Amino acid sequence: QQPVQSPQAVILREGEDAVINCSSSKALYSVHWYRQKHGEAPVFLMILLKGGEQKGHDKISASFNEKKQQSSLYLTASQLSYSGTYFCGTEGSNAGGTSYGKLTFGQGTILTVHP
Amino acid sequence: SAVISQKPSRDICQRGTSLTIQCQVDSQVTMMFWYRQQPGQSLTLIATANQGSEATYESGFVIDKFPISRPNLTFSTLTVSNMSPEDSSIYLCSVCCPGTGGTEAFFGQGTRLTVV
Numbered sequence A: 001q002q003p004v005q006s007p008q009a010v011i012l013r014e015g016e017d018a019v020i021n022c023s024s025s026k027a028l029y030s031v032h033w034y035r036q037k038h039g040e041a042p043v044f045l046m047i048l049l050k051g052g053e054q055k056g057h058d059k060i061s062a063s064f065n066e067k068k069q070q071s072s073l074y075l076t077a078s079q080l081s082y083s084g085t086y087f088c089g090t091e092g093s094n095a096g097g098t099s100y101g102k103l104t105f106g107q108g109t110i111l112t113v114h115p
Numbered sequence B: 001s002a003v004i005s006q007k008p009s010r011d012i013c014q015r016g017t018s019l020t021i022q023c024q025v026d027s028q029v030t031m032m033f034w035y036r037q038q039p040g041q042s043l044t045l046i047a048t049a050n051q052g053s054e055a056t057y058e059s060g061f062v063i064d065k066f067p068i069s070r071p072n073l074t075f076s077t078l079t080v081s082n083m084s085p086e087d088s089s090i091y092l093c094s095v096c097c098p099g100t101g102g103t104e105a106f107f108g109q110g111t112r113l114t115v116v
Helices: none
Strands: A004-006 A009-013 A018-023 A028-036 A043-048 A054-057 A060-064 A070-075 A084-092 A109-114 B004-007 B010-013 B019-025 B031-037 B043-050 B068-072 B075-080 B089-095 B111-115
Touching (some): A004 A084, A018 A109, A028 A060, A028 A070, A043 A054, A043 A060, A070 A084, B004 B089, B019 B031, B043 B068, B043 B075, B075 B089
Parallel strands (some): A009 A109, B010 B111
Antiparallel strands (some): A004 A018, A018 A070, A028 A043, A028 A084, A084 A109, B004 B019, B019 B075, B031 B089, B068 B075, B089 B111
């Protein structure tokens, strides 16, 4: 089942912050975040596995709620290089508590950062 | 990590013809995945390719239209058969997620297909 991403698009000026959300109707095994620039393959940002987890590097971080149904990506002090389309990819859990090993992607959030 | 070489990078094809896309990984992987990304859209999983068994197709995708081969643990092909303009998309192969701790998905650079 495809996760729901919001918002669909965000326009920022350099230095501003943004939050992108990803929601599932079922508990997930993991959430991945990717950024894709036009004409390129998606680039991995981070993966979250545990309920309540928060992680990040530089000025990009993400959280995974306790129920493992919602994740948010936080972009702080945005830079021009942050522009692109952000996708969350979710792994579902099987009956054994492990993943099926395949990702289902949200519809994407277009982030545009202006000078 | 994994490095994936995908080719061709782009092609323009006549309707009714077929195109085979190749995906080579620099390490052995159990599962390989094929995605389609239509213009301005998200990535949609076509099928999962396991070595030594038939590919598993997602709803809306069939083997006759998208036959897949997986002859060994480092290589897979996807054929787009009897093409129509609606097949114009980017096709990506990927390896991911052994399910034992979570790892990132690695993608090939994609094949940009235009059907005329």
